[in-house]
Amino acid sequence: MKRVLHFQGRMGLGGAESFMMNLYRKIDRDNFQFDFLIYDDFKNVQDYHNEIKKLGGRIFVVANPKKNILKYLFQVNRLLRQEKFDIAHNEVYFGGGINLWLAKRNGIKKRIAHSHATEDGKSKNLMMNVLRRFLSHLLLTNATDFLAVSQEAGQNLFEGHSFEIVHNGIDLNLYKKQTFEKEEKRIELGIPLEAFVIGNIGRLEKQKNQKYLLNIFASLIKQKKDSYLLLIGEGSLRLELEQKIRDLGIEKNVRMLGERNDIPDLLAIMDVFVMPSLYEGLPMVGLEAQAAGLKLVLADTISKDTKVTENVCFISLNKTYEQWVESIMQHPYINNITDELQSYDVSYTANQMSKIYNRNDKEL
Structure with missing residues (x-):
């Protein structure tokens, strides 16, 4: 059995x-076991911790490199020296080269760089650009495998190096089984059955751009008063977003639901899924929304590979809020499953990753 250490954060x-x-x-x-490396800042974010342990995985907590890089280097180096890992799988976008460098110096032969985004979200000043170049060099020279969720995500991080597309696999069956009633979920959330509902799922952070979405919704509700917005996720901007909701006077029509484990149910009560992110690789929630049969309106900063069904619209963040509203309100509010979406089923992804994990180094 091979043990895979995921640098996840x-x-x-x-x-x-x-x-x-x-x-x-x-x-x-029976062939692969996953372990996860996380930062001490997030040790209490334990949504998956119990399940990981039940599945046989381990969770290793180390210092956050943003706060103490020397402590991080020491702790990760010690972990890799003391424990036996066959594969290092890095999902950290900015600074992932450090992880793979440490893995190489500790004798881990297969070292995977996996890009999930189209940019790192850091500033573009001289110091950051120099650091970015150094970290990119570390990544490109210490990885043995290069994976990306989309063409844009791979091209941005790997700078001309060849890479493989690995789909963000989802369990399509979760969205096919209508084991819940749309009416019941709307009643639970205090939303009228005939209301027009748009939704967004994502961390409440700058990248996800929910402040912009609130402005869009404030414009929408002027035209369609029976509209509601679902914001699903948690993050450091929650208080700012709550204040903005009050300032816009839309608190009666916005539901901030935090982190949820009933995503298929919540998608089922939406009419349109809206995502104005500043950047994304290939957001898994976009696939989930399409699997749920929703129309999508996405910022054109999001990877075009996200569109795997017909009713997906991309619009510029430079457009007016009214133009966003026009795109959101345009019929139809349904979407159909396609063969391309079927290829994102996680069973296919698991088979693909098994082959990559098993691939002999001589084949690389």
Whole structure:
């Protein structure tokens, strides 16, 4: 059995973490076992911790490199020296080269760089650009395998190096089984049955751009008063977003639901899924929304590979809020499953990753 150490940073309900858990559930655990490295800042974010332990995985907590890089280097180096890992699988975008460098110097032969985003979200000043170049060099020279969730995600991080596309696998069956009643869920959330509902799922952080979405919704509600917005996720901007909701006077029509484990149910009560992120690789929630049969309106900063069904619209963040509203309100509010979406089933992804994990180094 091969043990795979995932450099993840945290194991909350984010897209990259949820993808890895989908993969973990489906992969042959007689042949592969997953362990996860997280930062001490997020040790109490334990959405998946119990399940990981039940599946046979371990969770290792180390210092956050943003706060104490020397302590991080010491702790990770000691971990890799003391424990036996066959594969290092890095999902950290900015600074992942450090992880793979440490893995190489500790004798781990297979070292995977996995890009989940189209940019790192850091500033573009001179110091950061120099650091970015150094970290990119570390990544490109210490990885043995290069994986990406989309073409844009791979091209941005790997700078001309060849890479493989590995789909953000989801369990399509979760969205096919209508084991819940749309009416019951709306009643539970205090939303009228005939209301128009748009939704967004993501961490409450700058990248996800929920402040912009609130402005869009404030414009929408002027035209369609029976509209409601679901914000699903948690993050450091929660208080700011709550204040903005009050300032816009839309608190009666916004539901901030925090992190949830009933995503298929919540998607089922939406009419349109809206995502104005500043950047994304290939967001798993976009696939989930399409699997649920929803129309999608996405910022054009999001990877075009996200569109695997017909009713997905991309719009510029430079457009007016009214233009966003026009796109959101345009019929139809349904979407159909396609063969391309079927290829994102996690069973396919698990088979693909098993082959990559088993691939002989001589074939690389």
